[in-house]
Amino acid sequence: MTNKSLNQFDFPKPEMISVNGIQLEVFEAGIENRGKPVILCHGFPEHAFSWRYQMPALAAAGYHVIVPNQRGYGNTSSPSEVTEYDIKYLTGDLIALLDYYGYKDATFVGHDWGANVVWNLALLYPERVNKVINLALPYQERGEKPWIELMEEFFGEDFYFVHFNKQPGVADNILDKNVHQFLRNLFRKNIPPAPPEPGMLMINLAKALTPVGEPVMSDDELSVFISAFESSGFTGAINWYRNLDRNWHLMADVEPLIHQPTLMIYGERDLIPKSERLKDFAPNLDVVSLDCGHWIQQEMPDETNQIILDWLKREKS
Numbered sequence: 001m002t003n004k005s006l007n008q009f010d011f012p013k014p015e016m017i018s019v020n021g022i023q024l025e026v027f028e029a030g031i032e033n034r035g036k037p038v039i040l041c042h043g044f045p046e047h048a049f050s051w052r053y054q055m056p057a058l059a060a061a062g063y064h065v066i067v068p069n070q071r072g073y074g075n076t077s078s079p080s081e082v083t084e085y086d087i088k089y090l091t092g093d094l095i096a097l098l099d100y101y102g103y104k105d106a107t108f109v110g111h112d113w114g115a116n117v118v119w120n121l122a123l124l125y126p127e128r129v130n131k132v133i134n135l136a137l138p139y140q141e142r143g144e145k146p147w148i149e150l151m152e153e154f155f156g157e158d159f160y161f162v163h164f165n166k167q168p169g170v171a172d173n174i175l176d177k178n179v180h181q182f183l184r185n186l187f188r189k190n191i192p193p194a195p196p197e198p199g200m201l202m203i204n205l206a207k208a209l210t211p212v213g214e215p216v217m218s219d220d221e222l223s224v225f226i227s228a229f230e231s232s233g234f235t236g237a238i239n240w241y242r243n244l245d246r247n248w249h250l251m252a253d254v255e256p257l258i259h260q261p262t263l264m265i266y267g268e269r270d271l272i273p274k275s276e277r278l279k280d281f282a283p284n285l286d287v288v289s290l291d292c293g294h295w296i297q298q299e300m301p302d303e304t305n306q307i308i309l310d311w312l313k314r315e316k317s
Contacts (some may be wrong), residue, residue, distance in 0.1 A: 011052055014075065019096035020089070022077035025069040026097070030059030037103050039094065040067045043112020043136070045175075045183070045237050047074055049224045050111065053301030054308070061309050066106075068097060070114070072236020074228045082168075085239040087247040091121045098128055107131040107312070111297060113240055116140065120251065122258045131315060132262040132282070133308060135296045138275035139282060142256065146245035160202045164241040174203050175234040182206035183225050188213035190269045190293045216295045258282040263311045265304065267292045286311060 014025045027048045038058055040051040048067040058065045069076040071093060072085060079085070094117070098106055105128045110118035115134035122129045143150060152162045164171055175182050185205045190213060215222070262282040266274050266289040279285045288307050292299040 011049060012055075014048075014069075016075070017097070017100055019100055020093045022071055022079065022093065023075075024071075024077070024093060024097065025073075025075040027055070027067045027069075029055040029065040029067075030063055033059065033062050033064045036063045037098075037101065037106035038063045038065050039097065039106050039108050040065065041070065041094070041108065041110040041114030041117055042067075042073070043110075043114045044240065045186070045225075045229065045234065046112070046114075047225050047228050049221070049228075050295075050298060052221075054109075054297055054305055057305040057309065061312075063107075063312075064101075066097065066101065068093070069228075070117070072232070072239060074232060078232060078236035082239050082242050083246065085236070086243040087117070087120050087250055088124075090117045090240070091124050094121055095125055095128055104128070105130045107133065109133040109135075109308070110137075111135040112137055112294070119258065120247075122260055123251070123254050123256065126259060129260055131312070132258060132260050133265070133311070134263070135265045135304075136267060136270055136272055136294055138264060138266075138272075138278045139256070139258070141277070141281070142248060142251060146248040148245045161241055161244070163203075164238050165244075168242070169235075171203055172233065172235045172238055174206050175229075175238075178206040179229045180226050181208070183222060183229065184215070185211045187216040187222065187225075187295060187298075188293070189216055189295070189299050190214070216298050256281050258284075260284065261315045262286070263288070263308070265290065265296055265307060267294055267296045267299070269293045270296075 012027045012029060014027050017024045017026050040054060042048055042050050048069045051067050055065045072078045108118045108121060108129055115137040118132055118134055119139045122132050148162055148165050151159055157166055182205055185208050188211060258281055262285045264278060264287045268289050268291050270293055290296060290300050290303055297304045
């Protein structure tokens with residue numbers, strides 16, 4: 001779908017839904033296609049609007065498209081307790097969303113952090129997930145050490161995952177004061193294979209005066225993200241990172257095997273490496289790579305839509 005055709009699609013107004021003890025901001029398309037749900041899960045630091053190209057394409061193909069702003073994002077609730085952003089809460093929100101609409105199961109699509117939630121959803125609630133489509137982030141093996149502890153050993157205390165956990169509130173404050181600059185600098189196409197400098201990548205981007213590379217979004221599109229984070233702040237979103245080690249413990253006794261048909265879409269220029277062992281965890285796997293950076297569905301929307309729709313059609317037959 002081109003920008004021209006996007007302009008003909010009015011991004012839907014949200015509905016506020018009470019589920020799992022919070023208010024969830026939800027956008028829908030193809031409501032008339034009752035019985036064929038596809039739920040799209042955004043990443044960090046994003047918004048349901050990141051799926052603006054996929055929503056009309058999936059709706060036109062006959063799907064009921066449901067796109068929540070997950071907890072901590074947009075107008076969705078941002079609980080004050082850090083632990084209320086762990087993987088049990090995040091997946092519980094999606095199961096409660098299925099229950100709200102009366103669906104036994106759905107196809108779940110995730111990008112970045114949303115992909116992490118979808119991987120774990122498929123493990124925790126396999127009967128509620130009929131297909132998995134994930135972009136950018138492959139399934140993360142649990143390993144012998146908690147993730148933040150391991151990252152600190154490899155990358156040091158300034159690595160942004162570690163920094164978010166070790167210095168609570170510091171990054172939140174910096175990003176809250178530099179919303180426009182940070183998001184403008186972050187959402188660029190074709191990010192090179194390695195960051196320009198190590199350390200606190202998110203904070204470096206927030207303080208950089210000059211963006212690098214072609215923007216992913218127009219100014220009008222970016223303004224949706226800017227407005228959302230100016231209102232919500234970044235603490236809720238960053239709290240997802242602050243539960244990584246908690247999630248490591250919570251998932252300790254869950255068998256890491258995804259039985260559902262699975263599609264993994266990579267960006268060749270993404271910073272996140274491909275997984276050479278993904279098929280060990282998702283044996284019913286198809287893999288596609290696109291010549292783009294991290295923001296796959298926004299950088300190459302036409303190609304992403306075609307891949308998803310062709311795969312869904314093939315899996316249905």
